[in-house]
Amino acid sequence: MRARARGQHSGEATADKETNLAPQRIFVSALKLTDFRSYANAKIDLNASPVVLVGDNGSGKTNLLEAVSLLGGGHGLRGRPYAELCRREGHGGFAIAATVMSRHGEVDIGTGFLPGTREEGAGRTVRIAGKDQSTGALADYVQHVFLIPAMDGLFTGSASERRRFLDRLVLALNPKMRKPLGRYDRAMRQRNRLFQMREYSAALFEGLEEQMAEAGVTIAAARLDAVERLTALIEETREAQGGGPFPHTVLALHGTLETELSMRSATEAEDAFRLLLEEARDRDRAASRTIEGPHRSDLLVVHGPKNTPASLCSSGEQKALLLGLVLAKAELVKALEGTSPLVLLDEVAAHLDQSRREALFGEILRLGVQAWMTGTDRELFSPIAQDAQILAVNQGKIKS
Ligand SMILES: Nc1ncnc2c1ncn2[C@@H]1O[C@H](COP(=O)(O)OP(=O)(O)OP(=O)(O)O)[C@@H](O)[C@H]1O
């Protein structure tokens, strides 16, 4: 089934190929799923406009969004082990094949998990334009931002969730940051293991602490930069729109290295952190883990108009703040890259009152993104029905 191409979007792909300019937006034009969660076989063809998935609970809406999220880097929007994504009654693996207007023009992307590789922690296969690639390479082609119900507790929950949210922004702005993030994490785990193995060799600690200090400063600098850019964009939008449909957020980054970096040069901050790690060895040994560092940083969010920490806001207010943040993130990626990312919004419409829902649809059309939205009630989407592709999802089948 091919959804009707709308005038607004028609010719976008061809124009890009002819002029070699960055495409306006990333969008999926064809998607095929095999043995992916509840889908045995499913195939859809799409145009660049927003996509609305309507269906009962358990019909497969979030599964479809999750498949789309795997066209980018990372572990998908639920962050689950790949083995869990293989259809239970299937052949043991899963496959997602798509044609996508990517940052580098139209490209075929395939990703999957081969039957037999059931062990936890195994990677997925990735093919871009017919060539085997790493998962990290996908981030250079397809960027996405997402909001799912599991993120509802972002402001009240643990700092690690907010840090992950922030690092996804960092990666969206600079996919190359995956390396220092991975390097820091590996070095820290090894350092923690030394404590657990009762290892005292100073040379071993020094090597790992050096890697942690170097990668840590790169991470902290990228986080500060991302928060600064997002803050500037939020401020700009507030000035231009005078309030806007979603309350603006005031962001602050709390962390040892981030604080150091806002006061000193990168070299000084790196030396200071290396020294801190060295001096903290006894304390960390007692705890069997590294107590201080960028792996403990936190993103503090304040409801701007009310000047209240987001954690103390009502659940509706928190949802609106989150949505505002996610849309600002999409807008920032677009401003920096010239190409809008995919926007995946799971069960968002149902939690907004009518005026906010209309404002959300207005923002999606203004940003010109291929937003994927889900809901159980088709009526909720009537204000955007003319400008979107509405698909009905039912027991692993998708119909236009
Ligand atoms: N690996 C799997 N194999 C088979 N079925 C699966 C697998 N993983 C999940 N499912 C099933 O897929 C179904 C659809 O799940 P999904 O989360 O997409 O529903 P949904 O349409 O988003 O529902 P809701 O409106 O409740 O959020 C569920 O019934 C779930 O049990």
Ligand SMILES: [Mg+2]
């Ligand atoms: Mg769902």
